[in-house]
Amino acid sequence: MLHSYPMYLNLDAAINRDPLIVSPETLVTEAIARMIQLDSSYVLVQSQLSLVGIFTERDSLKVIVEGIGLSGLAIADVMTTELITLPATEVENVENIVKLLSRLRQHRIRHLPVVENSGRPTGIITQNSLLQVLEPTTMLANNQQLVDPVNHPTAQLQATNQELEAFAYSVSHELSAPLRRIKSFIKVLSKDYHHQLDLKAQHYLQRISANSQHMWKLIDDLLELSRVSGDPMHYQQVDLSKMVAEIRLELTQTQPERSVEWVIVKGIQAYGDSRLLRIVLQNLLHNAWKYTSHHPQARIEFGVCPLSASQTEGQEQTSDQAIAYFVRDDGAGFDMAYADRLFIPFVRLHTEAEFPGNGIGLATVKRIIHLHGGKVWAKSAIEQGAMFYFTLPPFTNYSL
Incomplete structure (x- = not known):
């Protein structure tokens, strides 16, 4: 059991000393945009140097579920004000990671702001940040009790x-x-x-x-x-072309009367988590299937294309990596002016009456590709279809 492991760590490493902070007057739409831009699951709300609230992904979900209109809505109207915080003076006294994780779970929260006696926020601890500071290799070297002698699970897992x-x-x-x-x-x-x-x-x-x-x-x-x-990731060689063919069969069985031309380049391989990459392809192909549904004749493609140096910026330059995988359709498309909103959860560029959906699929795609260390983006024009690209690091970046 996890609680039997004497796990100690430098808690300061789990504290984000530069938390995302907004004022109570900040619009919810602006706060969510900043959360997405900085890949943050929260914003702290500060007034006169004191913490007065927090707005998290869970709060944004509640706003959507309750049907609250976002137009003109201030963060103060929907933020959580009943706060559980960690006094800055207690940081050095918290040694056991399980104790702190249990505290978060006890209060059913995922964010723990660190505040001074004056109420000023000086940082934030999240469940993810606690997990990230766990280094199984180092911990195993210093304390063999971290490993179950039968199943060998790491404390991080x-x-x-x-x-x-x-x-x-x-x-x-x-x-x-x-x-x-x-x-x-x-x-x-x-x-x-x-x-x-x-x-x-x-x-x-x-x-x-x-x-x-x-x-x-x-x-x-x-x-x-x-x-x-x-879930833990399991890397292996994956036949993406075969996956696409299997998903094509599933889609055509749902609407066998549709006339859709499929173009699938054979033999496209990648290295990654097979289950997660299937989710990526399912979401992209389901979208292609959906957004071509208003056309009597449709075309959906899967293949690879070379990348320019600018497109591989920030990634290791190797011949293995200088390609992108793509899914292309000739469906409804979208205005590229709104392309930066595509991967934001709950945000959709079409109405429910036009095409059903909830805006989660592409957010899931982005998260999976980022977990693999890749990138995802799209190009489109209204009624000229869409082309979604994604990259994956080369095989040499992984170790078995």
């Missing part, structure tokens, strides 16, 4: 799994339970009171049912998004 379980429980408890009650009431109204409802009321009931089903799908997608960064 077990702690990561616990973090994932806590998130999954939180989602299930906070969202699934109310939805089950809604579903039950819908069933009662439809069965026992159907004859008392006029056509307008029946229409409303159908809309409630459809939206609750949409919410179930959203929960499933959010759980998938959490599993992406929570």
